[in-house]
Each structure stands twice: as structure tokens, then as C-alpha cells.
Amino acid sequence: MTRSVVFVFIWLVAAAVANAEAPALKVTVRELLAHPQKFDGQRVDVRGYYTAGMEDSQLWPSARVAKRARSLDESVYVDASVYGPPKPPHIPDPDTVKNRYVRIVGEFHARRLEPGIWNSPSGPNIRKASYFQPSR
Numbered sequence: 662m663t664r665s666v667v668f669v670f671i672w673l674v675a676a677a678v679a680n681a682e683a684p685a686l687k688v689t690v691r692e693l694l695a696h697p698q699k700f701d702g703q704r705v706d707v708r709g710y711y712t713a714g715m716e717d718s719q720l721w722p723s724a725r726v727a728k729r730a731r732s733l734d735e736s737v738y739v740d741a742s743v744y745g746p747p748k749p750p751h752i753p754d755p756d757t758v759k760n761r762y763v764r765i766v767g768e769f770h771a772r773r774l775e776p777g778i779w780n781s782p783s784g785p786n787i788r789k790a791s792y793f794q795p796s797r
Contacts, residue, residue: 685706689707690720697784703768705767705787706792710724710763711758718738718739720736739790742789743765743789751792751793762796767787767788768788
């Protein structure tokens, strides 16, 4: 009986370790933009200045860059999949965090994953955020 309990315990611990998410890579918005292929498909932990509008949701290196930019090429797109549906309880409404510095932990992609299926720009984007909150 004791051996069975020990075996089950070891099996449960091994299963939990196997299913644990790898720690996210701490990067900057500038690093993601400079080397998108290096981080493609990786979980990233990134801080930046977040803006959101009717059809855009961007993470910028700084507020200054966001205000002076002439193109979205200087930012990383935050995909709508971050917000659901259904909306995850740990993700705030975009309007409550826009025009602020935020921290996002999510899956980074160097380019659009499914052309024609969702409306993101063709450049770098973040999807499936497990953390998205105002930065302190």
C-alpha cells in the first residue's frame, strides 16, 4: 500500500512538472522589434507603453515613441485573442489600461499566424497573454 501511494505521488509530481509553463523570457519592445525571429513562438515578459483604439492595440517602447511615431512599425501589435472571447478574468478591459505603461506576459510571433483569418497587422504580435496589467 505504501509503495502505491509513493508511486502515485511521484507520478503526480512528474505530471505537474511536465505541464508547467516554461518561464517567460524578459525582453524589451525594442529587442522584439530588432530580432523578431529570435523570439518567434516564445513566451515573453515585456513592459511597454500601451495604446488602443477602435482597430489597433499596440505596445510601444515608450510614450514618447508612441506619440511621435509615423508608423505602427515601431510597435508590437497586441492581438485581440488576448482579450477573449471569453475574456479571461485576469485580463483588464483595454480601455482601462490604454495610454499607460503595462506589463504583458504572452506568446510572441514574428508575423501573423493565419493570414486572412484574423485582422492583425502582418508584423510582430503578442497573443495568448497569461498576464496583462498596468506596470508600476
